[in-house]
Amino acid sequence: MNELEKKSKRIHPFLVAFFPILIIYSQNVGRIEIEELVLPTIVIVGPAIGLYYFLKSILKNENKSAIIVTLILVILFSYGHIYYLLNDVMIDEFDIGRNRYLIPVFGLSLGIGIFFTIKIKTALDNTTTILNVISVTLILVAAGNIGLVLTDTTSCENCATYEGNIAQELFYDRIDFSSYFEPHEFSLSEEKPPDVYYLIVDEYGRNDALLEYNNFDNSEFTNFLTQKGFHVAKNSFSNYPTSMQSITSTMNMRYINFLSDEVGEKARNYKPLNEKTYGLLPNNQVIKNFKDMGYKMINFNTFLTHQHELPLADLGLCNRGANLLDNKLFDTISRTTIFGYFVERLWEDEMRKSTMCAFEEFSSVEENFEEPVFVWVHIAIPHAPYIFGPNGEPITPGTPLLLTANPEHRVSGWDEKQQYIQQVQFSNKMMKKIVNEILSKEKPAIIIFQSDHGTAWDVNWFEPSKDDVWERLRIFNAIYFPDEEKRKMLEDDRTSVNTFRIVFNSYFGSNYEMLEDKMYWGWSKKPYYFEEVTSYLLEK
């Protein structure tokens, strides 16, 4: 036995178990908080250790036990990645990336691997050494990725005040942004202050965009709204292209570009936006204003933009029990395993339930309070995953959440744009129901149906063309004011940042200045990078 072999300890199963956790974290530093590594580590590495000792007690051979554990882990955790990578691979019109072909291949490989590992007569010391080296390399690559991402995110070329700090990027020590928000006086002149209903339909494009990109005429629905007294803006834009940026801006009634200076334009840590106790989204100015005026705040857990974590809410509805998939890292890891198919179905079922619950409860929740209410929900549709038909019937998506196309369904006529439109139709149906229910009540109500951004079919996120920006930022934006006179304040070319400035000025005696309409581009991996694209839209 040479020296290298003598040194070999069986560390590879445990490093291989840790690798999927670390590599997925390395791709999502900031969006996944570092604390989220703990749970998957316990859930994956723990059983790997247990299995190793279990096999060792049966096989009475440490090397063989360790190799079998590694083999199982490789098969289990590589399946989803291989499935994704082979998604569009065709050999002579033969689609090799299908579950029906991959599962037998993986199953057979595992069976043969375990069989030969058990039967082999050699000591397997060399194999153990080689597997150790490979597993250490895998961990080093993933750790190196994290290091490089952190180095990049903590640099800033155009920031006025920001100084890069890796610990800040990893753990985020709260920065006080209160100086960016000026206090406002409100006066409730109405005897019965109106209830305010704000429903965000995710990725719902403006009528002209739906027609242009999806060949869908939505005028029947918008005509219905107009007849009911809504003002449907013909030329409305969101100010940012991603949900988190756009909604945070709308709910704080201001542009959020100051975060570039405060947090760093390349930072990825989402805590300034979504942290439960101080994030700008859960602790937004709109809710604070309503609370100051004695309103009760009601929200719904629809899985989106931390709606389940609103400390200012008086009532949260459609909640569900916590489960392992609430850990974003574990959720993603599990989708990339051989069990990914079932995880997707489980999650979709939860989403269907919460979406249906929110639609059903939205218009009747005010009955819980004597006081006026601000009801806010962010509905996941018509954004993917496409889980509803036009009448709300359950649909199994042909697109796994982590992928853009799935051969299993592509051949059976799956069409993403068509599925998107079906979810638009279902949203319309539910919004009609909500309008009829709210307007049949005696209490006056302000109703806002608004999208956070438009569609992004084939959009180039890194170097967007004018057409990309034009598509993504055109939003559906419909507002109902109970007083006809006040509806005149609503204009066709409003952007979402001014939504609540208009509401507060119209009904609550504030004197917010209307902000100049500006539009910015950015993407989810750099939530504080903002490139102004207003001129793109003005030219259009």
Added chain:
Amino acid sequence: MRTKYGFTFFLASVFIFSQFFISNAYAYIDPGSMSVAFALIVGVLVGAGMTIKLYWIKLKNKLSRKTD
């Protein structure tokens, strides 16, 4: 010494190149499939190097025993 620098350079190159495989995941968490594939390729290459090294040592030991 040279081997040490070579190895460091190799790992640094690996990390830098792996950055090209960070894809955009829009609103969702990125599964990083390309990075996983890249890491596996690097791992297999390093493993192959280790295999050659182990058998080279064995061969050298055998040869030196024969000469003795």
